[in-house]
Amino acid sequence: LDHPGLDNAAGEEFLREVLQILLEEGVRKGTDVTQKVCDWKEPRELRELLDLELRSDGEGPERLLQRCRDVLRLSVRTGHPHFFNQLFSGLDHHALAGRFLTETLNTSPYTYEVAPVLVLMEEEVLTKLRELVGWSSGDGIFAPGGSMSNMLAMNVARFRRFPESRSRGNWDLPRLGLFASRESHYSIQKGAAFLGIGLDNVHLVQTDERGKMIPEELEKEIQRVKAEPFFVCATSGTTVLGAFDPLDAIADICACHGLWLHVDAAWGGSALLSPQLRHLLAGIHRSDSVTWNPHKLLMVGLQCSAFLLRDTSVGAPHPDFLPLGCPLRTPLILGCPPPSQGLLQRCHGVGASYLFQWDKFYDVSLDTGDKSPQCGRRADGLKLWILWKAVGTQGLGWRVERAFAATRYLLEQVKRREGFWLVMEPEFLNLCFWFIPPRLRGQESSPEFWDKLGKVAPAIKERMIRRGSMMVGYQPHGSLVNFFRQIVINPTVTHRDLDFFLDEIQELGRDL
Numbered sequence: 276l277d278h279p280g281l282d283n284a285a286g287e288e289f290l291r292e293v294l295q296i297l298l299e300e301g302v303r304k305g306t307d308v309t310q311k312v313c314d315w316k317e318p319r320e321l322r323e324l325l326d327l328e329l330r331s332d333g334e335g336p337e338r339l340l341q342r343c344r345d346v347l348r349l350s351v352r353t354g355h356p357h358f359f360n361q362l363f364s365g366l367d368h369h370a371l372a373g374r375f376l377t378e379t380l381n382t383s384p385y386t387y388e389v390a391p392v393l394v395l396m397e398e399e400v401l402t403k404l405r406e407l408v409g410w411s412s413g414d415g416i417f418a419p420g421g422s423m424s425n426m427l428a429m430n431v432a433r434f435r436r437f438p439e440s441r442s443r444g445n446w447d448l449p450r451l452g453l454f455a456s457r458e459s460h461y462s463i464q465k466g467a468a469f470l471g472i473g474l475d476n477v478h479l480v481q482t483d484e485r486g487k488m489i490p491e492e493l494e495k496e497i498q499r500v501k502a503e504p505f506f507v508c509a510t511s512g513t514t515v516l517g518a519f520d521p522l523d524a525i526a527d528i529c530a531c532h533g534l535w536l537h538v539d540a541a542w543g544g545s546a547l548l549s550p551q552l553r554h555l556l557a558g559i560h561r562s563d564s565v566t567w568n569p570h571k572l573l574m575v576g577l578q579c580s581a582f583l584l585r586d587t588s589v590g591a592p593h594p595d596f597l598p599l600g601c602p603l604r605t606p607l608i609l610g611c612p613p614p615s616q617g618l619l620q621r622c623h624g625v626g627a628s629y630l631f632q633w634d635k636f637y638d639v640s641l642d643t644g645d646k647s648p649q650c651g652r653r654a655d656g657l658k659l660w661i662l663w664k665a666v667g668t669q670g671l672g673w674r675v676e677r678a679f680a681a682t683r684y685l686l687e688q689v690k691r692r693e694g695f696w697l698v699m700e701p702e703f704l705n706l707c708f709w710f711i712p713p714r715l716r717g718q719e720s721s722p723e724f725w726d727k728l729g730k731v732a733p734a735i736k737e738r739m740i741r742r743g744s745m746m747v748g749y750q751p752h753g754s755l756v757n758f759f760r761q762i763v764i765n766p767t768v769t770h771r772d773l774d775f776f777l778d779e780i781q782e783l784g785r786d787l
Contacts, residue, residue, distance in 0.1 A: 311743030357745035365765030369665040373658030385644020397656035409560025421541035422462035424566035424582040432535035452502035456488035486518030512543020517705030522558030545572035619646040729756030
């Protein structure tokens with residue numbers, strides 16, 4: 276212990292080399308349209324190439340640098356202009372800088388004392404997001420993905436309706452019922468199972484032909500269910516069809532029955548930044564909570580999911596969870612402030628005295644970690660703050676509108692080309708279509724047509740991945756056989772890239 280256990284000079288030299296590799300292999304080649312989107316390898320071959328075994332002895336810097344190159348070379352380039360596979364794509368240099376900063380700082384924004392800059396940044400970003408929703412006040416926290424944000428909504432809604440659930444659990448509650456559309460994200464069902472509400476108590480409401488929840492069917496389902504309704508999840512931007520539920524009509528029903536209205540706007544929330552598109556979320560200000568994932572359409576980088584809360588109520592925490600030395604009945608002992616907490620903290624907080632002391636020398640309301648079920652938590656607000664500073668609110672809105680314009684262009688091309696068949700006219704950015712190979716054209720009335728058509732998209736997908744030319748998603752949906760779902764997010768995508776996308780599908784599927 277007489278000398279440091281790490282060689283900082285050697286570490287800095289290694290890091291300098293790694294950063295150069297990241298810039299060249301990860302950023303430049305990863306966004307270069309002339310490169311492959313992926314270099315496909317079968318799992319057995321990939322394991323051998325990567326030499327994954329962890330051994331007793333370490334390796335030298337040259338071998339480690341080559342391993343860094345291999346990781347980048349053999350991974351999918353999600354920043355590539357021809358990557359259309361997910362509801363995220365592209366690479367923003369400012370947001371990436373924010374991610375580097377976050378990893379370098381290596382801290383958790385649970386208390387102001389260990390993350391003062393990051394706590395204040397998170398507060399500012401959440402405030403701005405709430406303003407875009409239409410709330411002048413409220414609360415919020417960043418969560419590890421939209422699924423967890425939706426689960427937070429369910430948990431907070433249950434606590435608000437049944438505060439005793441926190442201490443007594445579900446045993447003392449009536450059978451609960453929650454409602455979401457048939458097009459809602461699967462995290463609603465996962466959350467119900469995770470929180471002990473039960474999958475049998477998730478009631479999926481019928482949707483119209485465009486995938487929107489039908490408010491009249493929601494009302495019928497609430498009346499039909501023999502359980503205690505407490506929560507409705509509307510969706511703004513469904514995963515497959517990109518549908519936006521009619522929020523005002525759903526809010527009317529929730530108000531009538533006293534139900535918590537949560538809006539899962541993980542995908543569509545960024546439309547609020549566009550004056551041209553924010554009408555898609557009309558009525559969102561009437562919700563009780565919102566999930567919004569800037570890591571999707573805004574290209575902030577995985578992960579960045581905000582859980583936003585309208586509630587501004589303040590109350591006392593449970594006495595069992597007050598820090599030692601600050602009892603509820605004598606809150607001013609040892610200089611403790613009167614304990615008052617917002618809904619998020621009352622629901623999730625346990626007041627761990629090794630983190631959340633009431634007698635700190637600064638404003639302890641900035642110790643926000645107890646609002647989350649997590650302890651250690653990434654500072655996901657920093658990269659969004661950096662990006663917002665770089666391009667401004669107008670620049671973010673421009674990205675959304677550019678993506679929408681790209682979708683309109685592609686829509687017109689799909690309509691003009693023989694063999695392309697729309698599933699439906701897109702409302703947002705989800706362009707869903709079939710490609711009909713020449714040998715299937717004119718056979719639409721054949722009994723085998725749909726079965727054969729359902730095999731086309733998987734075959735084309737395999738060919739494009741093995742070629743490395745591009746990536747796009749496909750899926751069946753209800754009674755519909757496999758179709759492509761094309762999503763344009765990346766602002767580097769041009770008309771030429773979109774033309775290539777359609778040309779490539781035609782070429783890969785011509786002989787099927």
